[in-house]
Amino acid sequence: MLSVAGLHLWRGDRHVLRGVSFTAEAGHCVLLTGKNGAGKTTLLRAVAGLLDPEQGEVTWRGASARKTRDDFHTELVYLGHEAPLKGDLTGRENLRYAIGIRRIVTGAEIDAALVRTAAQPFADRPVRTLSAGQRRRVALAGVLLAGASIWLLDEPTTNLDSDGKRLVAGLIEEQLAAGGIVVAAVHQDLDLGSGRIVNLELGTT
Amino acid sequence: MKTRPLEAARLVMLRDLRLAFRKPSQLLQPLMFFMIVATLFPLTLTPELSRLRDAAPGVLWVGALLSSLLALEFLFRDDAQDGTLEQFALSGQSLTWMLFAKTCVHWLLTGLPLALSAPVAAVGLGVPAQAMWSVVASLALGGFALSLIGAISAGLTLGARRGGVLLSLLTLPLAVPILVFGADATQRAITGGEIAPPMYLLGAIAVLGVTLAPLAAAAAVRIGLE
Numbered sequence: 020m021l022s023v024a025g026l027h028l029w030r031g032d033r034h035v036l037r038g039v040s041f042t043a044e045a046g047h048c049v050l051l052t053g054k055n056g057a058g059k060t061t062l063l064r065a066v067a068g069l070l071d072p073e074q075g076e077v078t079w080r081g082a083s084a085r086k087t088r089d090d091f092h093t094e095l096v097y098l099g100h101e102a103p104l105k106g107d108l109t110g111r112e113n114l115r116y117a118i119g120i121r122r123i124v125t126g127a128e129i130d131a132a133l134v135r136t137a138a139q140p141f142a143d144r145p146v147r148t149l150s151a152g153q154r155r156r157v158a159l160a161g162v163l164l165a166g167a168s169i170w171l172l173d174e175p176t177t178n179l180d181s182d183g184k185r186l187v188a189g190l191i192e193e194q195l196a197a198g199g200i201v202v203a204a205v206h207q208d209l210d211l212g213s214g215r216i217v218n219l220e221l222g223t224t
Numbered sequence: 225m226k227t228r229p230l231e232a233a234r235l236v237m238l239r240d241l242r243l244a245f246r247k248p249s250q251l252l253q254p255l256m257f258f259m260i261v262a263t264l265f266p267l268t269l270t271p272e273l274s275r276l277r278d279a280a281p282g283v284l285w286v287g288a289l290l291s292s293l294l295a296l297e298f299l300f301r302d303d304a305q306d307g308t309l310e311q312f313a314l315s316g317q318s319l320t321w322m323l324f325a326k327t328c329v330h331w332l333l334t335g336l337p338l339a340l341s342a343p344v345a346a347v348g349l350g351v352p353a354q355a356m357w358s359v360v361a362s363l364a365l366g367g368f369a370l371s372l373i374g375a376i377s378a379g380l381t382l383g384a385r386r387g388g389v390l391l392s393l394l395t396l397p398l399a400v401p402i403l404v405f406g407a408d409a410t411q412r413a414i415t416g417g418e419i420a421p422p423m424y425l426l427g428a429i430a431v432l433g434v435t436l437a438p439l440a441a442a443a444a445v446r447i448g449l450e
Contacts, residue, residue, distance in 0.1 A: 069450065090316070094316075099310070108243065
């Protein structure tokens with residue numbers, strides 16, 4: 020169970036997060052909505068531990084995420100606005116190194132993930148020659164490969180075509196069915212079938 | 225199964241080496257800078273080798289320091305921009321080990337080539353042939369210490385928009401001892417003296433750097449990512 024309690028965070032003199040709280044059980048998806056600047060990215064980064072909240076706490080399985088940072092991070096994967104890929108490496112190389120530092124990964128696993136996100140045809144081209152949508156597909160393969168329980172996704176459907184949007188919805192549903200937790204900031208509606216979805220609108224308090 | 229810390233560090237090294245060989249111009253730039261600085265002195269100061277010989281340690285070490293400052297900018301900048309450092313910080317692995325690996329590769333690709341090419345510059349400055357090994361050794365060791373100390377400043381300036389000048393200002397005071405002992409070692413090598421004492425001191429600084437700098441750099445990078 021991932022629980023966020025009373026998160027307050029300032030950026031400079033702006034009070035961005037004003038006491039945000041939510042709880043996500045295994046198999047639940049938290050969809051963050053809100054206007055631009057409402058603090059969706061800030062909240063995701065604070066949950067990931069990249070930002071230090073002034074008040075409040077993130078707990079994972081009853082333990083403070085801050086105190087058990089490395090264990091928490093092993094079970095978490097964060098995908099931001101930009102796909103964290105190296106332009107001079109191919110998609111496959113990017114995944115091999117990025118996932119390799121997290122867990123032992125085989126070439127077959129990488130292939131399977133690339134096929135799942137339909138990134139196989141361009142996986143051996145340098146990432147800088149790929150379109151934004153293609154990069155996102157490679158990055159999504161990385162999210163799959165990380166084998167994490169918690170997915171933190173910031174606008175996962177950005178730059179994706181309609182097939183890609185269905186793919187993201189499908190991946191999230193699979194993750195939930197496997198007992199994982201997804202926290203995603205979304206603009207467009209994601210077509211999620213299952214009912215264990217918590218909507219959290221930011222910037223209203 | 226989770227990757228062991230040393231294996232993760234090894235992967236970081238392999239990745240950086242592969243990236244470097246795909247984009248070699250970034251590596252050649254500091255090296256070219258060093259060579260140009262060193263060759264300008266005989267043209268401007270005096271062509272007399274005996275006088276140049278007196279200035280050689282200073283020229284070599286100031287050139288090496290400035291060129292290493294130039295190279296330091298590339299240490300974390302690209303990885304910070306494309307989100308790789310963020311993923312390192314969230315990988316559940318020790319950021320300290322991964323940054324240490326990055327720093328070692330950085331030295332391997334900038335500091336070591338500089339030390340190895342120093343004899344070419346040194347010949348032009350009238351350094352006798354028998355002193356070359358000592359010149360290379362002192363620059364290699366001093367360069368390693370410079371890379372380690374520079375990693376802390378590079379981490380601290382990640383968040384700054386035009387970090388280059390700040391980076392130099394932060395690194396220079398810490399680099400002064402390396403400069404002093406390094407130039408002393410080179411001076412002694414040229415005059416045929418005993419180079420062991422300043423080399424031991426350089427070694428001590430490098431050991432101190434190995435133990436403390438990666439920890440400090442990791443803490444600095446975590447702050448820089450905020």
